[in-house]
Amino acid sequence: EPEVTQTPSHQVTQMGQEVILRCVPISNHLYFYWYRQILGQKVEFLVSFYNNEISEKSEIFDDQFSVERPDGSNFTLKIRSTKLEDSAMYFCASKGGGRAQETQYFGPGTRLLVL
């Protein structure tokens, strides 16, 4: 069964460093998402991406964040200058584009720790 994959599974970085989180969505999906979950808190929406552009973003998704689909398979989240509060689990999700394609399929997540 097709699934969303994410790499790395864990990342430790120093405050102020740039990190890139990678995702490979399900191959025929058209909508892509990033969410994050700070330890002990709810899963929060960051950004959605469709047709090679951001379609929606939350207040969390400030200028330090960017997303890119550099080729036909990868979908990346970049944090330019990480802060301590960026420590969280980051989930990628994808969704098909047809009618009644309302389900988002999630990857296993990348646990980011900023020191």
Place this chain on the structure above:
Amino acid sequence: AQSVTQLGSHVSVSEGALVLLRCNYSSSVPPYLFWYVQYPNQGLQLLLKYTSAATLVKGINGFEAEFKKSETSFHLTKPSAHMSDAAEYFCAVSDKDTGNQFYFGTGTSLTVIP
């Protein structure tokens, strides 16, 4: 904006007992509703979803949920808990019109006692 409330951050049941995990949403228009399960060190797996068809929805692993518009609820149930059901459960809602971002509840951690 949509919001979801999951009552009870931790629920413990005995093996074989009824599982009831509560979810209430706030929306003037019935949205799409989802339950996801997260096993340790794994991603979010879809259990079931409500998309305005039948109000009683059956999912994987014997779980089901009933959409009750009058109560703005979408509680998850399973008649008989199994040890393998121990996990984190998330209720989520999305706007039916845009079907875009999901709004998640804070999650309920289910413990099954042998």
